[in-house]
Amino acid sequence: MSAIDLADVQKVFRDRDGRDLVAVDRTRATIEAGEFVCLLGPSGCGKSTLLNMIAGFEAPSTGEVRVAGRRVERPGADRGVVFQQPTLMPWLTVIDNVAFHLKLKGMGKAERHERAKTYIDLVGLTGFERHYPAELSGGMSQRVGIARALLMNPAVILMDEPFAALDAQTKIEMQEELVAIWQRVGATVVFVTHSVDEALVLASRIAVMSRRPGRIREFIPFDLPRPRDVTSPDFNDMKRRVLGMIREESTRKAAA
Template sequence: MAEIAIRNIVKTFTDRQRDQDVLAVDNVSLTIRDNDFVCLLGPSGCGKSTLLNMIAGFETPTSGRIEVAGQIVEKPGADRGVVFQQPTLMPWLTVAENVAFHLKLKGLGRAERRAQAQAFIDLVGLTGFEGHYPSELSGGMNQRVGIARALLMNPRVILMDEPFAALDAQTKIEMQEELVRIWERIRCTIVFVTHSVDEALVLGTRIAVMTRRPGRIREAFDFDLPRPRDVTSPAFNDAKRNVLGLIREEATRIRHAA
């Protein structure tokens, strides 16, 4: 079943300073199945975050439409959890209160919020930090809070915009492994934006390679390498060579066109 259907999405931005329109996303169509872990892979500025923001409902497409579980996306909603590039937590709330923010908005009492948040705090490995403020935690820990916050809403879809880009290499690998572990446990649909070929191949069950601006889908393919994935294995390297080939081909095409 199609969980997310992206149909002929075009997005143009108006550059007010130069008084011209910039084409950011050009006629993108993509179908994402239930429980897919899709990685949108592309260079900086290719419109992959814009595409994600449109699925989230933060931005509206210039033309085309996006459906999540058959509903046309018009505005943000708790059926789509978002994990931002920066943790984007409420700095005045503790870890537990940040994770339970959705429940507070729904009007649940403090004890109930606390009880429900605890399971997700445990799930992302932050047990013992419930009463800490974001300013007291590291970037990686804050990003875990952001993930727990999205998971708590029990959304149909989780949208992640380069959530590990600002982390050091070691923490990044840890977080990637944890994310896969969590996804395998709770089974939901994830759309994960990244510019790293390795990251996409470590995480995704489906990879959509995007082109440089204006963003188009160059190719989308299923990737079912068994887990845990070994980044030094021949199978991984074959896949990587294949993706890098696509990217290189694209770059050559652009150079010739210019």
């Protein structure tokens, strides 16, 4: 069974003048279990809207989204979400931020802390359990957000430009960490990015989206061995191919 199925998914928003705006237009796609898929395309093409429909934050106007064969109607524990900003609770320590949803489920403090420590270690934050968000760097805060999503043990992890605000060196480190975590936990990852380089470093398959109204124009498999050499001819050949597609879509948007 596939991890995610999009069946003729369309999302229409109403603008302030009462006009319909089609953000995502009748998109069909299948994502297999264990894939790392990056959504890439021109700004405003509906990448985040598509991710939000998979997460259950937005309902399709038509069509349906299925995760593990079940129709998505609301957010659920089978889908972990990591946002561009980690949205940590500043009054809670790292370990309590990570374990917060276990507290909501009524789990005792000792048990939820023990479970949280596994994922804090997985994201490289052992020793920072008692720190507060204000004491963390941007990269460390995102590690907390990733650990919190992983603790739910989701089959699908959805990530909306989680490294966009990080400096270049921290971003590279986080990309390497994320690939290592994905390889260990075996979850399906859908990752929104504006960066072609980031998509090529992370993805096992790249979904290039068209200009708005967004559709998945093409899925591109990318099986370059990991860790990926960003200076290699194969990497740069694929980069030119993907950039060409995005430039073509951007030009069409500007001319529309």
